[in-house]
Amino acid sequence: MPLQITGALGDPDLIRLPWETPLAEWPQHHLVDLPRGISRHVVRFARLSGKVYAIKEISERYARREYQLLWDLTRLDAPSVEPVAYVTGRDEGLDAALITRHLQFSLPYRAVMSGTLRPETLTRLLDALAVLLVRLHLNGFYWGDCSLSNTLFRRDAGAFAAYLVDAETGELHPMISDGQRLADIETAHVNIFGEMLDLEAGGLLHPSIDPMETAEDIVNRYHRLWEEITQSEIIEEVDWHKVEQRIRRLNLLGFDVAEMMVRRKVGTGRLIVRPKVVDSGHHQRRLLRLTGLDVEENQARRLLNDLDGFRVATGLRHEDEAIVAHRWLAEVFQPTIEAVPVPMRRKLEPAQIFHEVLDHRWFLSEEAGCDVGLEKAVRSYVEQVLVHKPDESALLPESDAGLDSAAAPESEAV
Template sequence: MPDSLRITAAETDPQLLTLPWSTPLEAWPASAIVKLPKGISRHIVRFSEMSGRVIAVKETTDAMAQREYEMLGALAKLDVPCVKRVAVVAGRTAQDGTPLRAALVTAHLSFSMPYRALFTHALRPETATRLVDALALLLVRLHNVGFYWGDVSLSNTLFRRDAGSFAAYLVDAETGELHEGGLSEGQRDHDLDLARTNIAGELLDLAAHGRVEGVDPVAVADGIVAAYRSLWGALHDEQTFSSREAWRITERVRLLNDLGFDIDEMSIETEGGGSRVSIQPKVVDAGHHARRLIRLTGLDVEENQARRLLNDLDEFRLHTGRSEDEEELAAHEWLTQAFEPVVRAIPYELRAKLEPAEVYHEVLEHRWFLQEQRDASVPLAEVLSSYMGNVLRHRRDEATIMGPLTETITAPLPQSPEVDWRDLV
């Protein structure tokens, strides 16, 4: 280990010192590299293992590494979806004394992939649209906290599956700026224009290599503008109505809740002697459904997954006769009688395919498909067997599992009415 290393770390991990920092990143030995799909980057990036988890290492200048490290920390405090910072390693020198570039170390986001890894052969139109919608939501969330990205693209984003959609996470923050007073319309428009231009270029590149199927790159790129403006307007536009229509305040709150946002502060003003009322959300926070689910069950999942699981929980509550006042009790019963038995039934060797919440969502979808196909109820045990054999087993692993596989642990398929509550209906 070189004596001159200067390490700034968010957490203490002695194994950080064991990586080959005296070797240029492009020359790291295969023994120090974990092969994972990665996006396009202007920097050299390698994945490695540290204490049983995967990290991403990027070479850059000392100043840029430190700046991005601090920016990722600030974004994490603002609860923005982004990769987790680990360390900055500066003062690197080669064995012959040649100075080496600094390295920014971040934690690999489990079950996430760059956009190019989200399709096997060709990118379909619906997949491209879902990716762009996820990026539009991420951009709104970033702008909402006063973050100007400056390099918006699919390549600078990681995607996780989210109940049939995608959740987007910021990866590269080196060009970003945080503005406490919020962003001007010009700054937001510039980010949006960058997003449109970069997405069109990325999709045109895929088209040139025959990797898109019936996709109009320009039309898909234009879609981020429409999606962004629609969502931004729903969050921030002022609304005026008659004082006799005060129910519109509740309607606005419900609309934002449906979009996955909570209102922490709202401006309400009366006009014309109280005959007109104007409302405008002032402080909004994303993650409405995720917060409700974690409060009721302790499950920390993506927003659309939370929405899907909450719908199933509400259905469970109705069919078990629990009142709205017994929501927390119903949530505990749902967790132990519905969610956990399904997750435990997945064999160990298949658990790296998808996150538990995404597996549960897909099991529900598979059950609906089988029942539509047969026009009859299908027991959960049969649904699970069909799903694992015909769907899950053929998926590629989307998590990163380090170390050798242990013996397979397979829980018995839940078959009793006590576990399979839907068979009671």
């Protein structure tokens, strides 16, 4: 069978990679070093035409299946890596290969969970993983192998956003059953407990973090979030404001309520209320609609808060929201990013830079006893903070991520 690449190819150079050679033996000039997680398979990263691809050796059956599942998740706007193609017909004895686009500014959990990891940071990672699992389940996706190793994390204002990078064991259904959900969360419990023990054995876990408590914490966080999103609520008819409070709570969690199911409880004056359709990305969609900026959920919330503050400070309370957003983009956001030297902009995403500048401005203003202004804050942030940060774009050096390249695990777990 001749070599065949199937997928949405955007780079013809992919066909010229040394597919006749086992992935573990590829020449270094084809590859780029990136922080790595743990995987059952050999994974390497190739850079072509300025883009970075993750390539995983896997059997033809699973390569084809995972490629389709990742496309289905992309179509559903679920947080996952983007599939590019799968390769079959390599030399005899060689598995097929799955190609995905590397998620820029993302980190495997081992690049975050070092000996300096604070419990607060672990809490944010677990929150991100719980949100990811809930979003997948709302889309009818059974993961089958939920773990930190199969997840990538991107900084999202003061939190993290989690992305699935391994759909090999996944299944997509019109609706997920309670049994499948519970099986997924039990798998997450077992896997995360093992991952915590592994970090502890390697001296990479803070002494205050208990592996068993961490594994149980992800289960509790998932159940709290799932119940908040899906549970029915019984209220008195006069307490309709509680429905509005419920919607606001869901919005703060980053979810939109597209419909509500409301019915009267037989023989009483009470109503049974349940969110019928819940979509994630509430703040993301609002910011994208107003400004065209496509960012993570918490980043969007922070930027929208600054936009609202701009509206008040400029006396534009009664002006059309779209006009205010255009002025904020031109007068605040873009000048802030442009004030950062070009070589340093690749260290973080623009929205993350803006968020950190706002934080830095607050600290400087607290010290000075007055608002120091955005221009001074940007200059101070670049000189005192950003210059010391590692590069988190696609070409992030392994040493900057706190990983020893000689001791790095085999792959990123695509």
